[in-house]
Amino acid sequence: MMTPSSSPGAPSRKIIVLGAGISGLTCAYRLHQAGIDVEVLDREAAPGGVMQTRAVDGFLTEGGPNSFQSGEEVLSLIHDVGLDGELLEADAQMPRYIYFRGQLHRAPMGPGALIFTKLLSAGAKLKLVREPWAPSNPDGHEESIREFVTRRLGGELHDVMLAPLVSGIYAGDTAKLSMQSVFPLLVELETKYGGLLKGFMRHMKAERKKREAEGRAKTRRTLCSFKNGLKTFPVKIAGQLGGRVHLNCEVRAVRANPGGGFTLEVQENGAMQEYRSDRLVLATPVFETAEHLKNLAVSLSAHPWPKTLSVEFTQAATDLASIELPPLAGVCLAWKKSDVPHNLNGFGFLIPRTEGIRLLGCIWSSSLYPHRAPDGWTLLTNFIGGATDPEIISLSEGQLVDAVRNDLQTILGMSAAPRVVTVNRYDHAIPQYNLGHKARIDAARHAVGQIPGLYLAGNYLSGVSVGDCIKQAHETVKQILSADEHG
Ligand SMILES: Cc1cc2nc3c(=O)[nH]c(=O)nc-3n(C[C@H](O)[C@H](O)[C@H](O)COP(=O)(O)OP(=O)(O)OC[C@H]3O[C@@H](n4cnc5c(N)ncnc54)[C@H](O)[C@@H]3O)c2cc1C
Known part of the structure; x- marks a missing residue:
């Protein structure tokens, strides 16, 4: 058990990780592996945060993330927690589509295919x-992103290919998203080498040399999930942490103690409790982290903290609270295969905003991975909302389904009524790395860095994908271990 307030000051180097999403669980698992006394708190009854796999009448649906990319750090975590045997890899050759001018077109999978695609005009190819x-x-x-891509690669490539791709990851608006924060490597390649093509070739060469020098093989990047869906991952990590994960624990307020360490006010199964820890990792969504920084600012206004610190924390809280997280809904619909005119052989499709279609994209879930739908059925996972359509927040579940169904009828031609399998709504889905994001994050990191034992983790720091969250959590763990070595 954690140290309740009845035994304050017990000597320990305990860490509390707040949040049992993939970011918090990765931190906690790696800290536990390093022999550190760690506890995780989450308000929900199950771990995983936005990872929402549900099994309904023979369908396996994902309302949140559907897949992740097989980077080195993700695969090593999967291996360490013992999930190698559960891993599913999607066929890397599966075509992806873009709906453009009333038709589905294969998205070009490499630079050569760009020359032959019907998605771009001759002028755009010349650009x-x-x-x-x-x-x-x-x-x-x-x-x-819109400014950068239009300047270097042309407005047509931006509108038809890049913007839908970005909206498939961020559900964002490329006119507001910061190129530097979303694609820092591309900005660096331009700055360093004067162009993307030249820079990319040099970068690949340097990476290959580095891998060879370190004796590492190139990691194949494919889309992955697990036999029983993405939730397998957080559930397994939490299982490895055993009784160190405390669910149904809502942290209401966080204070920095004058003598060091932190006090957390926690509502646990309806009753208020106080918990103390020496160190604290805030692995909550950014708008919740902003609230915790605001609470911390109050405790930092008293002795022995320098007066300016409370002001800096209040400013950091305001900056983080200003990060936009537009609403998004994942609508999983099923049809009998015989009712679907399209062969659905592929990953799915994205839709440029210029097409006047409300749906952002559709994943052909039962084509991508096995056992997502009963025999004879097909399961489609659809996303609607995001930064360019925040109005979906006021739609009822029935209206969301109708909007998705109408668009699918236009694009894929199903006239039969679908079976509504699940509808997942996120009022605050994915943090938008809009212009000014880096400055906001740098300021928050600076404030937090001044309190010994306080750390940040989460999807607003250095990438929103599952893989980026795991990589970022590893960085936070490195920071903690390095502070241990030097402290
Ligand atoms: C709809 C959707 C689709 C996505 N699709 C993909 C995809 O296909 N591929 C991909 O790689 N990425 C995808 N992402 C992004 C990725 O899934 C997320 O960025 C990532 O899972 C976030 O993990 P996290 O741990 O940082 O945050 P979260 O998962 O949000 O976890 C934070 C946790 O903190 C807890 N918490 C918050 N406040 C408190 C409190 N006061 N007390 C106690 N607990 C608290 C919450 O209950 C939650 O469990 C998608 C995201 C969404 C929303």
């Missing part, structure tokens, strides 16, 4: 070929 001579960012200001 691509001329990329090495594209104008540079004149004054080095922070550009939106």
Whole structure:
């Protein structure tokens, strides 16, 4: 058990991780492996945060993340927790589609395919070929994705291919998203080498040399899930942590203790409790982290903390609270295969906003992984909402289903009524790395770095994907272990 307030000051180097999403669980698991006394608190009855796999009448649905990319850090975590045998890899050759001018077109899978795609005009292809001579960012200001991509690769490539791709990851608006925060490598390649093509070739060469010097093989990047869905991952990690994960524990307030360490006010099964820890990792969604920083600012206004610290925490809280998290819904619908005119051989499709279709994209879940639907049925996972359509927050579940169904009828031609399997709504789904994001994050990191034992983890720091969250959590763990070594 954690140390309740009845035994304050017990000597220990305990860490509490707040949040049992993939970020918090990764931190806790790696800290536990390093022999550190760690406890995780989450308000929900199950671990996993936005990972929402549900089994309903023979269907296996994902309302949140559907897949993750097989990076080195993800695969090593999967291996360490003993999930190798549960891993599913999607067929990397499966076509992806873009709905454009009333038709589904195969998305080009490599630079060569860009020349032959019907998605771009001859003028747009010429603009691509001329990329090495594209104008540079004149004054080095922070550009939106739309600004950067239009300048280097052309407006058509932006509208038809890049914007839908970004909306498939962030459900965001490329006119507001920061190129530097979302694609820092591409900005670096331009700055360092004067162009993307030239920079990319040099970068690949340098990476290959580095891998060879370190004796590492290249990790194949494919989309993955687990036989029983993504929730397998957090459930397994939490299982490895055993009684160290405390569910149904809502942290209401966090204080920095004058003598060091933290006090947390926790509502646990309806009763208020106080918990103390020496160190604290905030692995909550950014708007909740902002609230905790605001609470901390109050406790930091008293002795012995310098007066300016409370002000800096209040500002950091305001900055983090200003990060937009638009609403998003995952609508899982099923049809009998015989009612679907399309063969659905592929990953699914994305839709440029210029097409006037409300649906953001559709994943052909039962084509991607086995056992997602009973025999004879097909399962489609659809996303609607995001930064360009926040109005979905006021739609009822029935209206969401109708909107998705209408768009699918237009695109895939199903006229039969679908079976509604699950509808997942997120009022605050994915943090938007909009212009100014880096400055906001740097300021929050600076404030937090001044309190010994306080750390941040989560999807607003260095990438929103499951793989990025795991990588970022590993960085936080490194920071903690390094502080241990030096303290
Ligand atoms: C709809 C959707 C689709 C996505 N699709 C993909 C995809 O296909 N591939 C991909 O790689 N990524 C995808 N992502 C992104 C990725 O899933 C998330 O960025 C990642 O899972 C976030 O994990 P996290 O641990 O940082 O946060 P969360 O999962 O949000 O976990 C935070 C936890 O903190 C807990 N918490 C918050 N406040 C408190 C409190 N006061 N007290 C106690 N507990 C608290 C919450 O209950 C929650 O469990 C998707 C995200 C969404 C929303």
